[in-house]
Amino acid sequence: MQRVNRDAMTDAAILIEPLIPALRRYAMALLHHRATADDLVQDALERAISRWHQRRSDLDTRAWLFTILHHLAVNRMRQAARRGAHSAIEDVAQVLLAEAPRQEEAMAEADILHAVQALPEEFRAVLLLVSVEGLSYAETARVLGVPLGTIMSRLSRARERLSRKMEAGHRAPAIALRRVK
């Protein structure tokens, strides 16, 4: 029995490890805070390890991990909202700006992430899962636990709103990044 468990855990390590960068990327873009994101990814991985046998199949591992992570992230965001905590908007921008040689690029990247951050949470999640993580619409529906039709309408509205925000941002550049000296 123990041997079986250990083999299952080796599989877990092999299947999970390559997905960790994507999980961190999603959590950071969703929460806009690196330390919180890494905390959440750690929680999600611990859950995944303890519930490894609940997966439907190996093929399903990625969507399953995103589902676990997303649930944890939503709980965390709602707790933060209840406490009235203000998310550290500068944090992710600083992660990007830390690489000095690509300052301008980093500013543009921080800009779009800031615009995404301003979207409602449910739009943000759909946009990130589809556009960045490349999940199918059906997988995205599963991760978020909503019908496919809802995913499609949220995706459409998220893209439309983000376009408008980016256009507005180009007219009044980089206000979001002004730092307090």
Added chain:
Amino acid sequence: MTRPVAEEELHAYLDGFLDEARRQEIAAYLARNPAEEARIAGYARQRDALRAACGALAETPIPPALNIGRMIAAAHDRRRRRLRYATAAMIALGMLSLGGAGGWMARGAMGTPHGGVAGLSHVAAVSYTVFAPDHLHPVEFRADQRRALMDWIATRTGTRIMAPDLRASGYRFMGGRLVATEHGPAALFMYDDDRGTRLVLLGQPMRREDRNAPMARFQDARVGGYSWAMDGIGYSLAGPVSVAAGLLHPLANEARRQIADRM
């Protein structure tokens, strides 16, 4: 003629989820509708910019806390520890409920309810109830790890406690573990037969006044068995009532004989 184009198809076009025939139809539709084409091209730029920005996030070094191998090892340790705590707690609860319900019978046993051989009978019955039905971890060390089991037991109880060979009576040694009792650690050995019937043999060093005790029968609604003490070690053999009514007494006698021979 081509079907009308739905908004969601424009997104599926952008995300690469359309079949080739429909993809070409949508491409043709966009070629005829410059405003829509500009909108979808804008979404594509937005997506690329978002991917680039998020890609930079994913490139930050992975902190050591997210080392999956280490996390799995830690989870493994936690699970083993939890199992041990749960075992001790279940036994403690089992003892309380059996003692409190008063439905327990210890015929012919001497001493106070939780001391001496009668106390050992309680622990054997509770351990049988907890571990015999367990499909995952009935024992902590299996028969093929016998030496490690015996060394562990000797270290924790301070005594070499023997596991008799009951194969002549149709019961194979499965392995064992330590269990928690009021009087400290006790050895638990488990046996099973071809039909999956399991027996539990408990062994524990006894206090001075209980160093020797004649064989005594005990039984409740589901579990029965025999307990005795010899030369400072108490034993209790427990099994389902069906076995306790017949074969268990000769099995206990056989176990006692083997143990006496080895001493």
